[in-house]
Amino acid sequence: MTPFPTHTAEEAQVPEQHTAQELADAVLAHPSVARLHGGAFGEIASYFPGHRITGVRMSEDGPVEIGVVLRLDRPLTETVDDLRGALAERLGGTRVDIHVSDVDAGDDAPEAG
Template identity: 60%
Template sequence: MTEHVSASELADRVRAHPSVVRLHGGPFGAIASYLPGRKVVGVRLPDEGEPVEVGVVLRLDRPLPDVVAELRGLVAAVVGPVPVDIVVGDVVTPDEPPEGG
């Protein structure tokens, strides 16, 4: 890794992207990092050699492939030369409330 980053720090960086509404745990909440006393949903920092996984809900304001490429680049710049999987769990249209209600 280019710098040591915790799952919480990586989650904060991903949430700061303007197209990210929130993090998403994926099917059955499998995209998560377990820390003492809590878990970070939407970010999985695996053992060496496995891909980093990030689950997101995105605003449908730009082409999804462009946003996913930006997110992959943002994560890769932090974690270094490891595979990065971005999972889009849902999208929110501009006329829809961000939290679904």
């Protein structure tokens, strides 16, 4: 038995990368989510060799953070509660913080006049 792991740093990140991508895909599948958002300074992101996943930040000892732009098709609090519950269930009860960075009014927005 060797006292050191035999995998590379890149291999060690693969499970987290898949989880971050799976979370991003689950969030984007919600009909009230217009897109993921990285926050004011792009701080909500997960970084991997060669790419990053914007809108999902995972840490080993803290909550998972999700940044979104939501559609105005239903109350925002309902959408946030749906997302938080679904993601926490996937993560075995890990705390999930949802940051609504903007809203997308789409074609239903009243015209300025």
